[in-house]
Every structure is written in C-alpha cells, then in structure tokens.
Amino acid sequence: MLKEHFLISGLAGKKKLTGTVSIPGAKNAALKAMAASILFKDEVNITNVPNIEDVSRTADLLTELGAKVALRGHSCRIATNDIHSTDLASEISKRLRASIVFAGPLMGRFGKVSFPHPGGCVIGERPIDLFLEGFQKMGAKLSVENEGERTRYMLRVTGKKLRGTELFFRIQSVTGTETFMMAGVLADGETIIKNAALEPEITALAQFLNACGARIEGAGTTTICVKGGGLLSSRGGKFEIPPDRIDAGSFLILAALAGKDMEITNCNPAHLESLIDLLRSSGSAVSVGKNYLRVRDIPGMKNKKPHAINVKTHEYPGFPTDLQAPLVVYLSQAAGESMVFETIFEGRLNYTESLRRMGADIVMMDPHRVIVKGPTALSGKDLESPDLRAGLAFVIAAVIAKGDSVIHNVYNIDRGYERIEERLRAIGVSIERVSILD
Numbered sequence: 199m200l201k202e203h204f205l206i207s208g209l210a211g212k213k214k215l216t217g218t219v220s221i222p223g224a225k226n227a228a229l230k231a232m233a234a235s236i237l238f239k240d241e242v243n244i245t246n247v248p249n250i251e252d253v254s255r256t257a258d259l260l261t262e263l264g265a266k267v268a269l270r271g272h273s274c275r276i277a278t279n280d281i282h283s284t285d286l287a288s289e290i291s292k293r294l295r296a297s298i299v300f301a302g303p304l305m306g307r308f309g310k311v312s313f314p315h316p317g318g319c320v321i322g323e324r325p326i327d328l329f330l331e332g333f334q335k336m337g338a339k340l341s342v343e344n345e346g347e348r349t350r351y352m353l354r355v356t357g358k359k360l361r362g363t364e365l366f367f368r369i370q371s372v373t374g375t376e377t378f379m380m381a382g383v384l385a386d387g388e389t390i391i392k393n394a395a396l397e398p399e400i401t402a403l404a405q406f407l408n409a410c411g412a413r414i415e416g417a418g419t420t421t422i423c424v425k426g427g428g429l430l431s432s433r434g435g436k437f438e439i440p441p442d443r444i445d446a447g448s449f450l451i452l453a454a455l456a457g458k459d460m461e462i463t464n465c466n467p468a469h470l471e472s473l474i475d476l477l478r479s480s481g482s483a484v485s486v487g488k489n490y491l492r493v494r495d496i497p498g499m500k501n502k503k504p505h506a507i508n509v510k511t512h513e514y515p516g517f518p519t520d521l522q523a524p525l526v527v528y529l530s531q532a533a534g535e536s537m538v539f540e541t542i543f544e545g546r547l548n549y550t551e552s553l554r555r556m557g558a559d560i561v562m563m564d565p566h567r568v569i570v571k572g573p574t575a576l577s578g579k580d581l582e583s584p585d586l587r588a589g590l591a592f593v594i595a596a597v598i599a600k601g602d603s604v605i606h607n608v609y610n611i612d613r614g615y616e617r618i619e620e621r622l623r624a625i626g627v628s629i630e631r632v633s634i635l636d
C-alpha cells in the first residue's frame with residue numbers, strides 16, 4: 199500500500215509568504231451537484247469541479263449505480279438514464295458523508311434506496327435521524343438490516359411516489375436540507391422544509407435546479423418550499439460550482455499568520471464575512487475585493503501580533519465549524535486568552551492535543567470548548583492528520599512552526615483540498631509529498 203506524508207519546513211513565525219492562491223470550486227457544492235444529476239433526463243455538465251479525492255469517490259458511487267460519469271480536469275459530465283441499482287456501495291458510502299444526499303434524488307426518481315450508515319470525517323457522532331424520519335413522513339417505509347457490525351438502511355415508497363409534506367428540522371442540517379430539497383423536486387405535491395440550513399452551497403444547488411425546471415423557493419432562508427414535478431432537463435446548460443469558501447478561508451488564515459503579501463483570488467468574500475470580521479476584530483488587516491482577498495504585512499506594523507478573541511461556531515452565516523481548526527492555530531499566535539466553543543460537532547476539538555505537542559497552550563474544558571492562550575511559539579512535530587479540516591490546520595501550524603514537521607495520512611487532506619502542496623509551494627512554503635510503499 200502506498201503511504202504518503204508531507205514534509206514541511208517551518209518559517210519559525212516569520213511572515214514570508216508572497217503571491218497568489220487561486221481557489222477551486224467548493225467540495226460541498228460539487229458532491230451535491232453530482233448527486234443531483236439523478237434528477238435529470240439528460241446529461242448534466244458540471245464545471246469548476248475541484249480535483250479532489252471526495253469527487254472521485256462520488257464519481258465511483260454514481261458509476262456503481264449505473265450512471266455514466268466523465269470526469270475530466272475540472273469538468274464532470276453525468277448521464278443517469280442507465281441507472282440500474284439504488285443500493286449505495288458500502289465501502290465508498292462508509293467513507294463519505296455526502297453519500298447520504300443520494301437518498302434524496304434516488305427516492306424521488308426510483309422510490310427506493312439502501313445505504314450503510316454514512317461515514318466521512320471522524321468529528322463526532324453523525325446521526326441520520328432527520329433523514330430517516332423525513333422520508334417516512336414522505337410516505338416511505340424503513341427497514342434496517344443488521345449483519346454483524348454492518349447496518350444497512352432500506353427505504354421504499356409505499357405509494358406510487360414520495361408525498362410532499364412539511365418537515366421541521368430540530369437541528370439545521372446542511373445535507374438534510376439538500377437531500378429533501380432534491381427529494382421534493384420529484385415528489386407529489388409540495389415539500390416544505392422548515393428550519394432549513396442557509397449555507398451558500400444550498401442556494402447554488404437550488405438555483406441550478408431551478409434553471410433546469412425545478413420549482414424551489416426560499417433557498418438561503420429558513421423555509422424552503424419545493425413544488426414537485428417531472429424529471430429535470432439541463433438542455434445543454436452547465437452548472438458552475440461556486441468557489442470553496444472553506445479553502446479560501448483556510449488560506450486567509452494562513453495569510454494572516456505568515457503572509458508578507460498574499461492574494462487569494464477566484465473566491466467570494468461575501469461568503470466569508472464571519473471570518474473576515476473575526477480576523478479584523480482581532481487585529482489582522484484584510485483587504486476585500488469583489489472576488490479576491492489580500493493580506494499584507496504593512497511596514498511599521500511588523501511585530502504587531504493579533505489579540506485574543508472568543509469564537510463560537512454556528513450555522514451559516516455564522517462562523518463555520520469547518521474553519522474552527524485553522525482558526526485555533528491562528529489564536530495560538532494571538533495575545534491573550536481565547537475561548538473557542540464548537541457547537542456543531544462534539545468530536546471536533548480532539549486534534550488540539552497535537553497542537554499542544556507543538557507547543558500551543560490549549561486547555562480543553564469539555565468536548566465542546568477549549569481555551570487557547572497565546573502567543574506561543576510552535577515547534578515542528580510528527581503529526582497524524584485526523585480529518586480533513588484538522589489536517590489542514592496541522593499544515594498551517596507546521597508552516598508557522600520552527601523546524602520540520604511530518605504530516606501523515608495525507609489522504610485525509612487530499613479528500614478536500616486540490617493540489618495543496620503545489621499551491622502552498624507557489625507562495626513560498628517548503629513542502630514535499632513523500633510516498634512510501636508500505
């Protein structure tokens with residue numbers, strides 16, 4: 199088996215990075231657009247698709263169902279008329295949380311689906327109760343098969359089609375909102391989702407589906423109303439995936455920590471208001487253009503360190519949980535005591551133990567809260583990337599640390615960040631990918 203790690207030589211706190219970083223399409227928009235192809239009677243053309251592992255796995259998942267997928271560079275063409283199965287492959291689904299959204303279009307089009315408990319990053323318990331309850335309210339019958347440790351959920355529509363209904367989400371869920379928005383497109387009557395999530399990827403998906411014949415109202419607000427109809431048609435049009443706000447935000451944090459003059463281009467700063475406001479409030483200067491962000495280490499303010507600030511993760515437009523780990527690295531360099539409250543996932547602060555080994559002063563109060571005291575110099579270490587976002591936080595920590603770091607389990611980073619070492623090298627980071635045959 200091929201094992202890969204990153205070897206990074208740190209800058210020992212110096213602000214040296216210069217140049218431009220271009221932001222690829224959003225992972226969490228691309229995966230849903232690919233699943234949405236099941237709602238179409240003709241071929242779907244998706245552009246600005248990021249070149250990442252999770253996109254390849256989603257393509258595999260579609261192919262196993264019988265879809266024709268042509269993934270070339272940043273474009274992806276999908277035809278779903280030959281789908282012959284509605285059983286999601288176990289191995290892929292168990293690694294990919296986004297696999298759950300396939301249930302929406304598959305239930306809408308074929309009235310049945312089976313899937314294992316979906317996997318994805320290990321960031322806490324990731325229940326699927328909203329999905330199972332929602333489909334049952336829309337007229338599906340649920341059966342669960344337990345084979346040893348393997349659980350497989352089977353949903354089947356009892357009538358002819360899914361029935362539109364009103365769903366109230368106890369908790370705002372991104373994939374939940376997307377799943378039922380897609381299910382509603384082919385359901386009978388009206389599907390109303392209350393306490394829907396507001397993430398921009400949801401709005402982008404709704405706009406695309408509406409351009410192809412869907413009737414979705416209210417995406418981007420907490421009440422979404424979908425009027426059911428027939429299969430959609432792309433009529434040769436294409437869906438351009440919006441820029442990845444988490445990728446852009448991660449580079450912005452890196453720029454605030456180690457940038458001499460860095461520009462982040464092809465991004466949408468309007469999707470990053472919470473981060474930009476937080477960085478500015480803690481003393482970092484960020485310039486904002488229509489589709490770029492810039493951080494410069496202004497002469498005369500050279501030794502200015504950011505100061506501590508409290509952060510609470512929140513559904514969009516609040517501070518995203520996916521930027522919490524990189525932000526903790528930033529706060530380790532901020533003067534004073536910051537409290538970080540992770541409200542969405544309960545296992546998403548465990549990585550802080552590794553930052554402590556690098557020299558950060560972080561005290562865990564409970565699984566949801568840490569106190570970060572700064573500034574502390576970090577030193578290079580051997581680190582295991584536990585999940586996608588914490589993995590990238592380790593890369594940022596390694597870049598600002600003194601000495602060399604090795605980051606293992608690079609696959610976790612490749613899942614969501616395109617050509618990360620190439621883009622980092624272009625702005626002056628000393629990073630190498632080392633492959634070892636194990």
Ligand code: EPU
Pocket residue numbers: 225226229295296319323324325326327328329369370371372373374395518519520542543586587614
């Ligand atoms: N929840 C339930 N029951 C459910 C579904 C969710 O209790 O049936 C809870 C979750 O446990 C969590 C909260 O609802 O406490 C919100 O979770 P949500 O469903 O919104 O998360 P998700 O849809 O599984 C997506 C992104 C995550 C991102 C979160 C929050 C995808 C594929 N994943 O996950 O992205 O952290 O929204 O913004 O869109 C990542 O990209 O690294 C990543 C983990």
